Amino acid sequence: MIIQIAKHSGFCYGVKRAIQILDDLIEANKGEKRIFTLGPIIHNNQVTEYYEEKGIKAIEKLANFMDNRMDGDRLVIRSHGAPKSVYDLAEAQGFEIHDATCPYVKKIQNTVSSYYLKGYNIIIVGDQNHPEVLGINGWCDESATIVNTLHDVEDMHPSDELFCIVAQTTFKLSLWEQMSTLFSEKLSNAVIQNTICLATEQRQKACIELSKTVEFMIVIGGKHSSNTRKLAEICSRNATTIHIETKDDLVDVSMFKSNTKIGIAAGASTPDWIVESVILKIENEGEVFFDGKS
Template sequence: MLEIIRAEKMGFCFGVKKAVETCYKVSEEKEVNKYILGMVVHNKDVVKEMENIGFVIINEEDILNGKDPLKKGDIIIIRAHGTTSQIIEKLKEKEVKIYDATCIFVDKIKEMLIQRESVGDEIIFIGDKEHPEVKGIISFGKTVKVFKNLEELKESTLDISKRYSVLTQTTLNKNKFLEIKDYLEKYYSNAQIFDRICGATSERQEATKKLAKTCDILVVIGDLKSSNSKKLLEVALAENPKSYLVQNENELDLSLFSRDMKVGITAGASTPEDIIKKIENKIRGNFNV
C-alpha cells in the first residue's frame, strides 16, 4: 500500500510568509505602479502569482544602469533575500515608496557584519557569492572574504595576526558549517565564529535527514534556483540515493513510484502549500489511493 509521509518541518518559513503577505497587502493599493525587486522568493510559481495580482518584476542591473521604469511615488518591494547597499541608495534617490520584506535573519547577519567591522575585524563569509542574499549582505562591508565551502577556505591564506569574524549564508548546510568551524578552531584561533544559519533552515534539514532514512524514495519540492531547496536535496541524497528535486507536479516522473512504496515528501522554505498538495494528489491519483 502506497504511503506518503511529510517531513516534520517543511514549506514556507517565517521570512517567506512575511514577504508573500507583504505583497498581497500592497497589491490592494490602487492607482499606483507596483514593483518587486527580483524574485520575491525563489519560487517561479509564487512569482507568477505576484505578477497575476498586479506586480511587475524588475532587476537590480536595470536599476544600476538607469534602465528601470521607476517613477517618484511608485511602490517597490524588496524581496526576502534583501538587496545591496547600492540599490537601496538608488531607490531612495528615486523617491519611491519602499516596502522592505527582507528576512529578519538576513538583516541580523548584515547588522552583525557592520558591527564586527566597526570593532576592527575582517569578515570571512561562507556562502554562494552569486546568491542575492550573499551579494546583498557583503555589500554593506568593506573587507569581506567569501568562500563557498571548506575546500575554498583551505586554499586561502589567512593572516594569523589579524582578527576575523566568520559569518554564513542563512541556508548553509549545517554539517558543512560544523566542518568549517572545526577547521578554523584548530588552525585559526584569531577567527571568531558566529552561527547565524536560519533556525527554520536547520529544522528542515534535520527533518529531511530523518525522513530520508526511513522512506523508499524522497521528493524534495522546490525551485531549482532555491538555495535552501538544493541544500535539502543535498542532505537527502546523503541518506537516500533515491531523492529527487521537482518544482511542481508537472515535473514528477511517476515511473519512479510503485504501489507498495513509502514516499517521503519535504519542501523548501519558498514552496507554497498548494504545490505540495498537488504533488501528493498526483502520486496518490496514479495508484487510485
C-alpha cells in the same frame, strides 16, 4: 504507497512575512501606483508568475531601471535582503521602499556592518552568487572574503588579524561545523557566528530523518532555490531522490509500487498548494496510505 511529509516543510517565517508584506501592499495600493520587487519576491517560478499576473514586476538591476521610473513607484526588498547601495540608490530615486528582508538576514547584515566598522575583516561562508550573500557583502563595502568549501578554508593562511565570520542562512550545517573548526584553528582572533537559520536546520534534520525511512524522496521547490537544492542533496544520500518544481515534473508515477514508501519535503519557498497538487497527482495514480507529517 505510503506518503509521509517531512516536518517543517514549506514556507518559512521569513518567506511568509515577505509574501504578507507584498500582499498587504497590493491590497492597500488598490492599483494606484506601480509595485516592483527587487528580484523575484521568492525563488519559486509559480509564485513569481502569480504576482506577475497581478502586475507586479521584478527588477533585476535597479541601476538599469532608472529611465523607467515614475513618481510614487513602490519597491519591495525581498527576504534575501539587499546591499546598502541599493537602499541608497532607491531612496535617491524616490522609490517608496517596503523592506521585507527577513529579520534573521537583517541581523547578519547588522553584525557584519558593526564588526566591519570596528576594523574586522569579514568572511561570509556561502555561495558568492546568491542574492543573500551579495546583500550581506553590501554592508561591509563589498570587502568580504566569500568561502564555500572546506578546501577554501584549508587554503587560507593562519592569521592573528581580527575576523568576523558569518554564514549564509541556508548553508549546510554539517559543512559549517567542519569549516568553523578549521577557522578557529587558523584564525586566532576570529568571532565566529553560526548564522544558519533555525528553519534551515530544522528542514535539513527532518529530511535526514525521513529519507532514512523511505525508498523515494520527492523534494519540491524552485530549481533556483538554494535551500531546496540542499534538501535534495541531503535526501539523495539515503534514498532515491527527485527534485521537482511542480506536479508536471513528476512524469512517471508508475515507478511507485503499492508498497513503496515515499517521503515528501518542500523547500522554504514552496507554497502549500504546489505540495498538495503533487500529492493529489500521486494519489490519483494508485493506492496511497497518507501518513501525515513524519
